[in-house]
Amino acid sequence: MSVRANKPFGSLIYELLRKHVETSKNKVAFINVENKTQILYKEIVEKSGSVISLLTDMKSLECIDRVAICSENNLNYFIPVLGCLYLGCPIVNISHTYAKIELLNAINTTKPSVVFCSRAMFAVISSVCLDNNLEFVKKIIVLEDIDYSDANNTKPDVVELDNHDVVAAMMFSSGTTGLAKAVMLKHENISYFYNQFQDEKLLLSHVLNTLVIVPFSHAYGFIMTLVLLATGKTVKFMTKFNEDIFLQSVEEYQIDSLTLVPPLMVWIAKSPKVDEYDLSFVKHIVSGGGPLAENVIEAITKRLPNITIGQVYGMTEVTLAATCTPLDYIPAKAFSVGKALPGVKIAIRSTSLVAETFLGPNEIGEVLMSGPIVTKGYYKNTEETENTFFNNGYVASGDLGYVDNDGYLYIVDRVKDLIKYNAFQVPPAELEGLLLTHGDVIDAAVVGLKDDTHGELPFAFVVKKANSELTASDLQEFIQKLVSYPKYLRGGVQFVDSIPKTPVGKILRRELRDLINRVIV
Known part of the structure; x- marks a missing residue:
């Protein structure tokens, strides 16, 4: 079934989910491939409608309010997400990998009335809210403990929004240059990608039988999963x-x-x-x-x-x-x-x-x-x-x-990661790619080491294979044969167990720059 989006995504996905259920009452919506647990489209529709009743019964929720969710990938993650999309209420996606200071920033920035979380996140979310007196959070709801006893009898009142410009969700940018910022995604943004994933001329339309390993709280995992649900696919996912x-x-x-x-x-x-x-x-x-x-x-x-x-x-x-x-x-x-x-x-x-x-x-x-x-x-x-x-x-x-x-x-x-050696610009990604061509290198990251004479010197952090006898000077000589003079690893090479990265694999160069101060004597 191919339907072009011409209405706010909340209304569209509700109609599509109901059609999937009408087509097959036993159609599977999600499978956790780690423990083989699953949830049907029928349950998703019923439970997301029940969440609307739960939120509106609190009488503290209006369209200008926000609801947050903080959980690892979970069978129940998208139940409140869908409920909020139906309701026209922005859903704030917060990474479960955040430290307390990052959670405080995310919650304090967006000020949600309600926070949904997994059992694994309940203690830390409660602690952040209580310790910092975040009184605007009226309720913390554990995803696995929601009472769905009336779900079969719940038919949600889907809000018909006036336009597509309404905020549908908030996602946090990677925060590699400071505390993360809340990006406001509109209904029309999500509808656009729903359309593109159905365009057979695009590669995107050929990636719908996939395995979701990126966190649902990240734009990649969030949009991909919504598209899979809208197109009636079974979302196969991993929690870690x-x-x-x-x-x-x-x-x-x-x-x-x-x-x-x-x-x-x-x-x-x-x-x-x-x-x-x-x-x-x-x-x-x-x-x-x-x-x-x-x-x-x-x-x-x-x-x-x-x-x-x-x-x-x-x-x-x-x-x-x-x-x-x-x-x-x-x-x-x-x-x-x-x-x-x-x-x-x-x-x-x-x-x-x-x-x-x-x-x-x-x-x-x-x-x-x-x-x-x-x-x-x-x-x-x-x-x-x-x-x-x-x-x-x-x-x-x-x-x-x-x-x-x-x-x-x-x-x-x-732009901000370029290493400035004298008057030359050295792209770290180029050196990282070359380091990865070495047979004994598993992973690598390059940053600039501050130098009073030259400005910055290229410095490499490298993960090498177990039992490898590779030395720093070996790698410096290896790179020297492949690049021009300004790109030599004259700052040095440090072997490490792993390269710090965000959940979607972006190198945390800020942490590496801090690490330089500890390894350089």
């Missing part, structure tokens, strides 16, 4: 990534498409475990959350020759993605992050000029994006909104990139 369970599930459920983040792409390329399982059903792998190194794409293509590898590029501020690898892409373009999605515009501006000044093809500058993907800005943060969301409709990405003559976008690095 485990190599063996992941590979077993791909084999058992005959997954034909994978949506991964770059660190997992590196793992697919290098792990010997991959050869132990049957991945013959997989036809497409789509990577998002950061550009892929060329050697990673080449290694996966060699290992799994019958698989199409694509990339999407975007950020929370543009809902999910602005570009995607086209189905008919030219092999020579495999290392790009694709072309602009329908209705989306990509522009490149010089980092030394005003936002309205755009560069031409193959010129490197900051990537800007516009179109129906652009969200409403940061909640209660006018200054940061004005710095990122421009009056001309474009959103600043903070990424350096260029568009070639055929419209393919290439990402070079983060």
Whole structure:
């Protein structure tokens, strides 16, 4: 069933969910592949309607209020999410991986009337609210303990919103440059992606039999799951990534498409475990959350020759993605992050000029994006909104990139992550990609080490294979043979057990810079 969205997403998904139930009363909505528990579409519809009754009975909820949810991936996660979408009430998604100070920032920024959480998060959420006297939180509700005894008799009153511009959800940006900011996603943003995932000309439409491993609280997991539900697919998910369970599930459920983040792409390329399982059903792998190194794409293509590898590029501020690898892409373009999605515009501006000044093809500058993907800005943060969301409709990405003559976008690095050695700019991602080509390197991250003479020196943190005899000088010599003089790892190499990253695989360079102060004597 293919239905184009022409109404607010809350109304649309309610109609679609009911149709899925009418088609099959035993249709499975979610499966937790770790413990094989599941929930039916029929239960989702009934329980999400019951949540509306629960919220409206409190008499403390109006459309301008907010409801928050903080949980690991959970069978019940989307029940309050759907209820809030029906009601026209913004649902605030808060990462369960947050430390207390981050939870306090998220709750205090958005001031939800109600917080839904899993049993695992109840103690810490309660502590944050009580210890900081957050009286605006009227109730904390444990997802697993909700009484659904009247669910069969509940028919929700779905609010017919006047326009698509109403805020549907709030997602927090990665917070790698400070405390996370609440991005306001509109109903029309979600409806746009529902439409794109049904466009057979796009790679997105071919990734609907997948395994969701990204947190539901992240835009990638949130939007993907809503689209899967709207299209009547069974959402197969993991609460926490485990190599063996992941590979077993791909084999058992005959997954034909994978949506991964770059660190997992590196793992697919290098792990010997991959050869132990049957991945013959997989036809497409789509990577998002950061550009892929060329050697990673080449290694996966060699290992799994019958698989199409694509990339999407975007950020929370543009809902999910602005570009995607086209189905008919030219092999020579495999290392790009694709072309602009329908209705989306990509522009490149010089980092030394005003936002309205755009560069031409193959010129490197900051990537800007516009179109129906652009969200409403940061909640209660006018200054940061004005710095990122421009009056001309474009959103600043903070990424350096260029568009070639055929419209393919290439990402070079983060503007703020560039290492300044003398007058030269050194992209960390380039050095990281080269380090990963070394047979003894499992993972790597590069940051700038402050230096009074040269400004910054490239410094690498490296995870090496167990029992490897690789030394820092070995890697410095290895890189020296591959790059120009300014890019030498003259700051040094430090071996570590792991590289700190966000739940979706973005390197936490701020933590690495702090670590430098502890390892450099």
